[in-house]
Amino acid sequence: MEKNEKELAQLIQEISGLNPKKCMKCGKCSGACPAFHEMEYHPHQFVDMVDRGDVNRLLESKSIWMCLTCFACVERCPRDVKPANFIEAARLALIRQQGCNHLKDEAVPPLLDEEMPQQAIVSAYRKFKK
Amino acid sequence: MQVEETKEFKPTIVAFCCNWCSYAGADLSGTNRLNYPANVKIIRVPCSCRVNPMFILRAFQRGADGVILCGCHPGDCHYTTGNYYARRRMTLLFSMLDFLGIEKERTRVEWVSAAEGAKFAATMNDFVATITKLGENRRLEDIRCKKQ
Amino acid sequence: MVYSYFPGCTLKNKASDLDLYARKSAEVLGITMEEIEEWQCCGGVYPLGANETAPKLASVRALVAAKEKGQDLLTLCSACHHVLKRVNNDMAENENIRTKANNYMQLEVPYAGETKVVHYLEMLRDVVGFDQLKAKVVNPLKGTKIAAYYGCLLLRPSKVLGFDNPENPKIMEDFIKAIGAEPVIYPYRNECCGGYMAMENKELAKKKSSTVLQSAKENGAECVITACPLCMYNLKVNGGVDDLPVYYFTELLAQALGVK
């Protein structure tokens, strides 16, 4: 069941449950983002791309996996847009598809080390696969 | 003996218009020669908030088939807040009439500004068409007041 | 005061220190922590999707268990605290999630966010009181310059968590003062350490955690305390500043109270 780009953008909006039109493009989210330089597309662009239905590039980009979910953008946004929620919605739209998990089970063991807390593994599973 | 329906049904419509916006809007549709049916008769009130639900019931009692209330657009009331109160009152009244099973199309509120002569005429044309389709007011009539 | 206690996955395993010291300290402070029976892992992250109900159910179970006992729900791990508080907020304010969760749980009395979720630090501040804590300290950590690291999950989003001022918090600094040490204020104490990436993207995690530790060190810190096992791990392993030890706040608390 392939979705076209517009439907995909719609889906992301639905998952987020939020309105990207509230954004006034001030860029405070991108000014606050600690992972900005790791990203190809940045928080304010995420919101804009979802709004415009220009999401294929976004979903293919590694940017969505760089978000640290630190909520700095959510906290500081003057328009209550919640960019982090859109980024998570984009990830969900991807990993909910068959075979699209970002984190594969077999990739996990080599990543582990002695001291790593359970929390790291649990949350990586929650965030990166379904 | 069957009474034959020969005469075309011409509804009686009462339009309450606020002095500052809608009454002026009605004047403007006249100035611009925009037609609407003669069934519509306008009563001038200072503000939509002057219209008591009793007036609307009274109109139906005395033989109106439709009642429309026109006022300034929300936010533009000459008295600042009058139409906001009118809006709540009419919403609740209309809902109650509907609750009693009276056709909800018979009552309407429209915001018409002094500049909207065309909107006034269009609104009245539409309202008269709606009421004509609906037919005579039977559910909120007072048989004593019926025209012979 | 008796609390329902939600330890969470990490405190039962890798971070058992955090748990142990917290319990011992609580005893001294006259607080009883009753671990919830059969608690389930909160999942470590709060699911942000509007239609994600199932991943929130574990939290709802814990919240309901506390409600049934008529107790507040105490947490230690900042992630558990974050997830539980936000799920609780959903249950109180998001009708869709409340209805779905309640339908699923089939409780006799539906749950609507009645439980109060409290972080251990909030308990120290609001129930014990830092003054009272100070009075109970037997080994004050005199002169030690300690930098508090808050991270993200304790503070943001502040409207839901209501923990402290998200940009200029002071609860941990007040805590540091209460145990007799000297707090170090540094600008990156509420910036992300990159913890969620600790497994998946080590480079990023290193970059972010070293910024935090560098900043603390530049401002004269001798050690750093945190409330999050993941932050702790990340700062320790990826922080790249060797002579700056990172502790759980409970460890220093136990030390100050003489129960370590």
Add this chain to the structure above:
Amino acid sequence: MQRIGVFVCWCGSNIAATVDVQQVADELAKEPGVVYSTNYQYMCSQSGQQMIQEAIKEHHLTGIVICSCSPRMHEATFRKTAAAAGLNSYMVEIANIREQCSWIHKNKEEATEKAIILGRAAIAKVHLNAPLTAGESPVVKRALVIGGGIAGIQTALDIADAGFEVDIVEKKPTIGGKMAQIDKTFPTLDCAACILTPKMVDVAQNEKIHIYSYSEVESVKGFVGNFTATIKKKARYVKEDVCTGCGLCTEKCPMKKVPNEFNQMLDNRTAIYIPFAQAVPKVATIDPNACMMLKNGKCGVCSKVCTAGAIDYTQKDEYIEQQYGAIVVATGFNTIKLDNFDEFAYSQSPDVVTSLEFERLMNAAGPTGGTLLRPSDHTHPHTLVFVQCVGSRDISGCGKPYCSKICCMYTAKHAMLCREKYPDTEVYVFYIDVRTPGKNFDEFYRRAVEEYGVHYIKGMVGKVAPKDGKLMVQASDLLANDQLLIEADMVVLATAIEPDESARSIATMLTASMDTNDFFTEAHPKLRPVESPTAGIFLSGVCQGPKDIPETVSQASAAAAKVIGLLVKDKLTCNPCVAESNELMCNGCSACEKVCPYGAITYSDKEFRTPYRTTIMRRVASVNPAVCQGCGACTVACPSGAMDLKGFSTRQIMAEVDAICK
């Protein structure tokens, strides 16, 4: 029974072409009470009016109905006509058979029928009309201006110029307001003090103006033309008429560490102080929270050094009651508190300042004597970052939802002045949008960019981190799609403005309405922008909405013009079509009071006789006809029907309904 005359107008062929005017006149003549009915080519003409007047006299008419054009056109004309013939003007009703009949209908039969019905409705109404007399109320020829900033000053000067007495009530020890704190003004860059202080002197010297400084309005009663205000003159512990303003006391006062409000707390003042050199009135004031003498009776230095003997530690608050015909609100604004914006490190570093603080740092009379120095170490800053929209356009609940309007321009001004005075500085401005409508405004902003080399960056600062005496500014550059990290020496926050905290209590006192942001609401957003919906209350300056100095001054003069227009009248003629409460039916429930936008309804307890020869106390409403504007909201809110509207009474409207539906 009324004796009614009906006059059907042809309006040339405007009406007569589609309405059979003769038939209308004939049909209406059959209506009960109609004793005379006629038609004429132009009723509004001289001869038409004469015809009406003659008929009134000849037939002893008690009411007339004119079937003609819209009442919006000639109602006033025909009312005058009637009055000239000795008939009360409010015994005239118009049936609108032109705009709402002949002009919209083509079928003559239909149009005629409708015209008859409209005529009947007017006749039915006029049967129930009662003669109304427009009431009159006297006008006290004195105005009160609340607030002594540039808005209040300009309004007061203009009113005084027209020859009326004006009182300015200012809560601070001096007038001048925010403009006195400002360094230069955009877009001309002339010095604010140079243009403001002469005006302040004008105010002081104007015989018609009285300044109540260090005073507050305590209560206001009454209505348009006749308000009574109580003014609280706070004890300043200095005899105002004796103090010469020499300032010796301020030099000798030992309490030297009191934060100086005038310099935005950037330096200190003494416990006895004169806010600034050009203060009006130039009189010292003792700060009771700082003065040792007032706090524990030990000191008295100022009293010893004052050769004029002006110090009076026993002074008490004084209350003055005064009558006014009009009140102007000019309460101004403040910058918002930045507690919710700690990401900009305002509370963590003294080198992060608000724009108003920056004004003081640039001002020659400011704490640094006009040399721009960092508050932390008094060194010269090289890199400055200006952040726009701090707390403005914010719907997250942390700030204000509106645009503060002045920030774009003053930030351009700050940036430009900085680069002009200190060419070695790098100046960055982070903006969301640059909004510079206004005469010479956009040119000004462009000059800052093109000639002064200010770096305008579209984007927003996400975090300011103090580091080794510098400020690490992390911000987005949306056009470059980059995140910048600027090592700055100072950060200036274009802080949102909000109405003064006194505004709400003053609005309540005046029964003036406010919006959700506590800005005063104007009577009409376009056509009556300087009047409050409450009669006799006028708005001047930022209390009504964010505005810059030129706008404030023009609004202040506009408000003054409105006040003058009111004060020149000896008496106010009131609209007689106002609400009226029937005390016998009033429940005293206050529903009417709640919906009245003008505060025209008051309640009192009155004694009434009962049928059992006893008396009973009841709370009843009364309407002040001078304040009521006649909207009728109260008449519907009233469940008992005690409230009715003259000229549009319940019975009149129902009579019209009946006539139309018959």
Add this chain to the structure above:
Amino acid sequence: MQEAMIKRAKELLAEGTVNRVMGWQAGEFAYDITPTVFSSADELDKAFVYNDFCSANVSKYMIKESRKEGKILCFLKPCDSYSFNQLLAEHRIWRDNVYIIGIPSYGKVDVNKVRAKGVTGITGIHTDGPNVVVETIYGSETMVKMDVMEDRCLCCKSKKHMVYDELLGEEGEVLQSNRFEQVEALENMTPEERYEFWRSELSKCIRCNACRNVCPACTCENCVFDNPASGVANKAPSSDFEENMFHIIRAFHVAGRCTDCGECSRVCPQNIPLHLLNRKFIKDINELYGTYQAGEDKDARGPLTNFTVDDCEPSIVHHRRG
């Protein structure tokens, strides 16, 4: 409870706090309870009753009583306290002249439901756990209280007192109630069915004015229906229209002020479910303008004397439910 109330009333009379007591006494029949003012301990002993038949809301009496000399003691059930508070909000009662004792209410009994069970000759009633025991001249009958409780009590909205000086018995909570179910059922009918329903109900109206006279919100000094100048005055409905008109206007005049006490339907001799009209307004107000409970907050602005700039348009009525 009755004993405790009498005891406390006597105390307050004795110490001079009040000089009268508003209470209930049995009328000709045990179930025929009438609100009464008592002015001595003797009178209280003789006639004061408080039992499962005492459902009359006495708050309306306080309008007149509170204006008399001296303070009066008044017992308010939770639902009565809403009415009382609303009357305070409308400045109808002089609060200083009333001493309020809040009493709990666990639901009142509808004598018609008791009679429907074939019980006659009723002489008294008392609660016994989940049951009520009805004493009759033929002996006593026990029945499940829920089965004979008044309809309005079965969907009680609150057991909490909104205003009181002291409480007797325990304080309750605001309840989740399903009181709008019947309104919803009507809303879900077609307009034709609704029209038929209301015609069949309202045509029974004999214009006895009991609904108006008992209503604690209908307290006008002069009702529009009695005032010839209002244009709607009429003494008896002489057409279908006037039946409709009276009840629409009655409900509209109390809209936003009606606390939903249900007295109108209780006293209607024709058993017209008049409270449904009021509830329809309450439901609309809650849905359109946010939940509002009249009588809850004395200082709140009622929904019809309030607005927001983005209130819904009246046309919402056209869009809802088809």
